[in-house]
Amino acid sequence: xxxxxxxxxxxxxxxxxxxxxxxxxxxxxxxxxxxxxxxxxxxxxxxxxxxxxxxxxxxxxxxxxxxxxxxxxxxxxxxxxxxxxxxxxxxxxxxxxxxxxxxxxxxxxxxxxxxxxxxxxxxxxxxxxxxxxxxxxxxxxxxxxxxxxxxxxxxxxxxxxxxxxxxxxxxxxxxxxxxxxxxxxxxxxxxxxxxxxxxxxxxxxxxxxxxxxxxxxxxxxxxxxxxxxxxxxxxxxxxxxxxxxxxxxxxxxxxxxxxxxxxxxxxxxxxxxxxxxxxxxxxxxxxxxxxxxxxxxxxxxxxxxxxxxxxxxxxxxxxxxxxxxxxxxxxxxxxxxxxxxx
Ligand code: AHM
Ligand code: MG
Numbered sequence: 001x002x003x004x005x006x007x008x009x010x011x012x013x014x015x016x017x018x019x020x021x022x023x024x025x026x027x028x029x030x031x032x033x034x035x036x037x038x039x040x041x042x043x044x045x046x047x048x049x050x051x052x053x054x055x056x057x058x059x060x061x062x063x064x065x066x067x068x069x070x071x072x073x074x075x076x077x078x079x080x081x082x083x084x085x086x087x088x089x090x091x092x093x094x095x096x097x098x099x100x101x102x103x104x105x106x107x108x109x110x111x112x113x114x115x116x117x118x119x120x121x122x123x124x125x126x127x128x129x130x131x132x133x134x135x136x137x138x139x140x141x142x143x144x145x146x147x148x149x150x151x152x153x154x155x156x157x158x159x160x161x162x163x164x165x166x167x168x169x170x171x172x173x174x175x176x177x178x179x180x181x182x183x184x185x186x187x188x189x190x191x192x193x194x195x196x197x198x199x200x201x202x203x204x205x206x207x208x209x210x211x212x213x214x215x216x217x218x219x220x221x222x223x224x225x226x227x228x229x230x231x232x233x234x235x236x237x238x239x240x241x242x243x244x245x246x247x248x249x250x251x252x253x254x255x256x257x258x259x260x261x262x263x264x265x266x267x268x269x270x271x272x273x274x275x276x277x278x279x280x281x282x283x284x285x286x287x288x289x290x291x292x293x294x295x296x297x298x299x300x301x302x303x304x305x306x307x308x309x310x311x312x313x314x315x316x317x318x319x320x321x322x323x324x325x326x327x328x329x330x331x332x333x334x335x336x337x338x339x340x341x342x
Contacts, residue, residue: 013040013175013186013195031092032163032179035115035140038090040195043136043167043175045086046079046122047188050134050169075128076100079121079136087117094149097312099123099281104151104312115162116141116154118281118312124249133170135251139285140164154312158284158305166285168251176202176255178292183258199259204295207324208261211242212253220269222339224300228332250277254286254320258293263325267300268317275317279309283318296326300333 017033053075080100087093088105092113096105099120107113117140124134140163143153158164165177173188175195185199211232218226232242242262247253250266257264268275277283287297287304297304297320307316319329 205261210262
């Protein structure tokens, strides 16, 4: 092998975030770097379990017992435990909110730190048993000045997050992260056990050719959404129709949207008045990443990152992606009468 072909100066996640920290000057204490290191550890641990899930009976329902009589944990319950334990042990967190847990966890001394992490430990649950891409989504707030950590520290607009990201478990594990200075993507090198910078400065193309909606819900969609979908499926020449791609794992659908452009949507509809996706740990982190990559994230009528949550498990409608595609959608919300609610 020609050794000149081997890159000996690879940029790992830690190296990259540390360099970002240095740019922030003396105010950067390294705590966020340590927290992100803990999150990257949890994702390696979860990625390992996702890969061997079928072999060690991790798929299926929690509460079953295996042949040894031990209780089996469902993959999403296990992922939640991995994250809660590692985030608490990092000593950098004060409040944890997980999709898997009804209440927020308030961290006590001596582990208490100054960050709050909101997360969906394993999103895309309907895809788990089929081995289709799934992922972890997270957002990070710093506790408010004077606070010792309470739910109020996370009931804040997504624009106040200091970092957000996701890890997609597919043929490789990909971590996509923003600390508020653009978006970078890292790929897990399993032999090194390190996330390597492979997608620096991700920018969503200003317009794409793909739409990603669960159109099986079209009979419940409000008119602006159906009118928009009609416009991209039956365009007037010389425009050509968009392609449909819908995996049903938000992480995978958003990942493709960030890289290829287009629009991802999970609207509110006549059945689900606030949509399906959760504000704190699904919509906010993905909206944060989308805006940092130059795209738009909206409910159809307002900016997602401006919403003030009233509860930790609130839901909201989500449309995100390429600037021009999302602007087109928003035009339909302005111009098409919407049968009452939205
Ligand atoms: P989950 O948190 O129960 O996994 O649900 C969230 C998922 C998202 O990943 C995805 O965008 C959406 O639900 C798909 O929903 P649907 O099956 O209704 O299309
Ligand atoms: Mg989820």
